[in-house]
Structures are given as C-alpha cells and as structure tokens.
Amino acid sequence: MHNIFKSLLEILLPRYCKVCGSRLSVGEQHLCITCMLSMPLLKKYKEGMTKPEELLITVRTLQRAEAMLSYDKESNYRKILYHLKYYGHPEVAEYLSKMAAVNIGKSGFFDGVDLIIPVPLSRRKLKKRGYNQCSYIAKGISEVTGIEYAEDVVVRSVTNKQQAGKGKLQRWSNADGIFHVVNPEMLENRHILVVDDVMTTGSTLVSMLSAIEKTVPSVRQSVFTLALAD
Numbered sequence: 001m002h003n004i005f006k007s008l009l010e011i012l013l014p015r016y017c018k019v020c021g022s023r024l025s026v027g028e029q030h031l032c033i034t035c036m037l038s039m040p041l042l043k044k045y046k047e048g049m050t051k052p053e054e055l056l057i058t059v060r061t062l063q064r065a066e067a068m069l070s071y072d073k074e075s076n077y078r079k080i081l082y083h084l085k086y087y088g089h090p091e092v093a094e095y096l097s098k099m100a101a102v103n104i105g106k107s108g109f110f111d112g113v114d115l116i117i118p119v120p121l122s123r124r125k126l127k128k129r130g131y132n133q134c135s136y137i138a139k140g141i142s143e144v145t146g147i148e149y150a151e152d153v154v155v156r157s158v159t160n161k162q163q164a165g166k167g168k169l170q171r172w173s174n175a176d177g178i179f180h181v182v183n184p185e186m187l188e189n190r191h192i193l194v195v196d197d198v199m200t201t202g203s204t205l206v207s208m209l210s211a212i213e214k215t216v217p218s219v220r221q222s223v224f225t226l227a228l229a230d
C-alpha cells in the first residue's frame with residue numbers, strides 16, 4: 001500500500017535530479033543514481049595536505065579541512081548549490097552532509113571535535129533567504145556524529161556583496177570586521193568544526209577563522225565544506 005501511494009505521488013508530483021534534471025524514481029532522493037555514483041568527490045590527500053587545508057594555511061589554529069565535492073564552473077554539480085541557496089531546498093545540504101559525515105568520519109576526521117559552527121549569514125541576508133543553508137550542513141553532520149552544533153556563537157555583520165565593492169587589499173585589511181564572536185566562552189579550549197556550503201578562494205573562511213582565533217586564542221579549528229569550486 002505504502003509503495004503504491006509513493007508511486008502515485010511520483011506521478012502527481014514528479015521530482016527531478018538536482019544535478020542532471022532527469023526524473024527521479026521512487027527510491028531516489030535529490031540526485032538520480034547515475035549522478036550519485038559519478039559524484040566528483042574531493043581527491044584524497046595530496047602530500048599530506050588537502051586542497052582546503054592549503055587554502056586555509058594562514059590560519060594558525062587550523063587542525064584539518066575537508067570538502068565533499070570538488071568541481072569546476074562547467075560542472076552540473078554546481079547546481080546543487082543553487083538549489084540549497086536560491087531555490088529553497090536546504091534539505092539537500094542536510095542529506096549530502098549526512099552522507100559525507102559517514103564517509104569522512106571513517107578516517108577519524110571528527111575525532112576530538114567538540115562543537116560544530118555553521119558560517120553565519122548577515123542578519124539582512126538571513127531575513128531575505130529565510131534560512132541559513134550552512135545550518136543544515138551542521139545539522140546533518142551533528143545527526144551522524146552526535147556532536148552538537150551552535151548557531152549563536154559567531155555573527156556576521158557585512159555581506160560578501162558589500163565587501164566586493166572594495167579593492168582586494170582593502171577587503172583583506174577589512175576582513176577582521178566581518179565576523180564577531182559573541183559567545184567566546186563557548187569556544188575556549190575547544191576544538192570546533194566550522195561548516196560552509198562552498199569554498200572557492202577560502203577568503204570568507206579565513207576571515208571567520210582568523211576572527212575566532214584572535215578572540216579565543218585557545219581554540220582549535222577544523223573545516224568542512226560541501227564543495228570546493230574552481
């Protein structure tokens with residue numbers, strides 16, 4: 001009975017793969033099986049360092065960094081990010097993060113992590129979008145690992161767009177002003193995992209992690225992003 005109901009729903013409300021756009025069958029969620037199996041997963045460690053770790057090398061307190069997917073701007077997999085940011089489907093982020101957490105967790109990536117912190121949106125952007133997609137990543141990882149997450153520790157005062165209006169040098173020199181730690185006592189002597197949806201140059205994460213370690217020098221920080229984009 002249950003399956004008949006599901007099949008009927010498929011006919012009435014067809015769902016589509018978030019990558020290739022083909023129709024999903026009953027057992028598939030968000031991605032079709034073909035796109036699921038050919039996911040461009042981040043390659044394993046290169047000379048002992050991941051690409052995300054290389055991009056965050058200036059962060060003194062960095063422990064380790066990983067991304068689930070790695071793709072360029074031609075790739076259809078970039079559409080996943082549009083879905084969770086602009087098309088109102090943040091549940092995709094939770095779904096993929098759970099999957100990533102199971103995989104990455106096998107190598108001990110989450111060992112010793114005390115708290116998960118999503119990269120915050122500015123208050124204005126949060127109001128406009130209605131949700132922070134990074135909170136769904138935190139939630140997905142938290143469900144798999146049992147590590148708690150907190151959204152009220154770091155706030156963001158300026159959007160990237162406002163920052164983009166400035167010159168490159170100015171942007172870097174102003175980087176410290178974007179993120180503020182509002183509950184530093186929650187981070188003292190703890191190993192935190194900062195999670196973001198996509199990393200390109202790493203500058204947003206460097207700003208955030210630098211602000212955190214400046215305010216709480218005893219912190220240890222690791223990073224997980226859903227995607228690393230060229």
Ligand SMILES: [Zn+2]
Nearest residue numbers: 017020032035
């Ligand atoms: Zn597909």
